[in-house]
Amino acid sequence: MPVLTRPAVLLAAASVAAGLIVAPSAAYASPQSPAAGTTASGAATASGSADVTTTLSAAEMAAAMKQVAAASTTAGAGGWRADQNYAVDAPDSIGSFSGTSTSVVDPVKGLFTDTFTTAGYGSVTTFAAAGRGVYESVGDPEQVAALKMMKRTPVKYAFTADTTLTLAAHVAENAQSPESVAAEFTDAATRVTHADGTADYTAVDQEGAFVTLSVGATGVLTGAHAELEGEDGATEVTLAYAYGPQSVTLPAASATISSAALATGVAYLSMDTAVRTVANSGAAAARKAAKGKKVKVSALRTVVRKSVTAHNRSAAVAVKVSNVTGGVKVQATNPWTRKTTAYTVKASGTKVVVKKA
Structure with missing residues (x-):
């Protein structure tokens, strides 16, 4: 396994975790044998269990996900949270690691926070405040050394002012919102509807990644699961959503330094x-x-x-x-x-x- 610095491995993990749960480029229904109750595209029958399995065409899937995205947007109007677990096993390339990430969005106050953790390498946390700017946790060794030199060791975050920042744009770029995940998942898939009204939509992309989206009885996206196994290793990501008012507390002034001031400190090293x-x-x-x-x-x-x-x-x-x-x-x-x-x-x-x- 190559030696990766803390920021490098966190960046690699973030890239893998964020990129796996995406719309399959040419998805198709699971190649496994059809489950009892499955019929041709657009049709469904009930099996001995309460589940009903349906094969959806790309057009049917797009229509279904449009409804899920709309319901998720409505449900998340007051706030939402995404909890993610990931595991990567690629010993011959970037190595093996696992971790978690949590994104919290408060649309009412225009606040966002995200914490990405990789076991053995630490965490990276960011905050965003609409009309104000972005806070990023300090973790780079040079930044830590600069703060020590500047006698600012209590500082944990660097703040970059941005009065043009909007919550929607920042979330779209830095988080996997339920509506964006649902809206992009528009290729052919298999839907399994359960007796309680919940449903799971599954597809397999050209690289062999199994991706399943879970939808609650009210039609909102409640989670996603993706698995990919290949010559370079295996990756698994699980994502769970919760809806409702959220609480985001921005870093205190005493724990914050401007990114420009921190950059100056690093330069003087x-x-x-x-x-x-x-x-x-x-x-x-x-x-x-x-x-x-x-x-x-x-x-x-x-x-x-x-x-x-x-x-x-x-x-x-x-x-x-x-x-x-x-x-x-x-x-x-x-x-x-x-x-x-x-x-x-x-x-x-x-x-x-x-x-x-």
């Missing part, structure tokens, strides 16, 4: 590299400008200052430049530790010498 890069870039530009002739100190100073100005336009680490004998000194000071790193860039005949000060 590599302050020495940033200053050295500016110094070397300026030196290279000065040598090029001299065209093989003796490098003039005045010309070197002009070129290096341009490099520093260009760097400061877009980089988080603020670099300063000052004159020294034979050239310039470029330096930066960490605003949290107050430590300074500096390099001199000096003319030496046709060469330019860079040294750490």
Whole structure:
């Protein structure tokens, strides 16, 4: 099994879990022998049990799922929750892992949260507030190191402001809503209707994944289950929905930092590299400008200052430049530790010498 970092394995798990329960591209009814009571497409009979099995064409399935999506949308108008369990066994590629995810949506207050957990690797949690922005949990080692350097260890979330954010758009991009799952599942399938009014719709896609959608007696999507076995391994995902008012509590201000401020902190972890890069870039530009002739100190100073100005336009680490004998000194000071790193860039005949000060 390859060694995966925490963010990498969580990303892989999220991709697998989110991508498995989708509309089969060319689904067809289960290739197993028809159950008792099954007839041709569009027809159904009752078996000895109370279940009734029906084979649905793509058009019939699309019509059925349109109704399920509509009922689920109505039921979720006041809020909904999705709980997911997943297991991946792919030892020759991304490895074997399992975990859970929970998505909670409060349309009334315009709030959303999602927590994705992979056993042995930790969790990633996000919050979204319509008209305000998105909170993302801090877990990357560099982010943690930056917060420690900034003396902000109580911080657990980075906030990115976005006054244009809408709940509907964010949920559509970051969660598997019941209506979206139902609406996209529109290929031929087998429906089993139970005595209590619930029903299960099953299809198999071209890759052999069995996908079953469960519908409650009121016509809403209550869950989904998908299994895929292949040469690369096996994946199983189970999804359950609940409808009704939900409670989402956003992170406290004391536990939050702006994503821009955090990015600046992370950049200062590599302050020495940033200053050295500016110094070397300026030196290279000065040598090029001299065209093989003796490098003039005045010309070197002009070129290096341009490099520093260009760097400061877009980089988080603020670099300063000052004159020294034979050239310039470029330096930066960490605003949290107050430590300074500096390099001199000096003319030496046709060469330019860079040294750490």
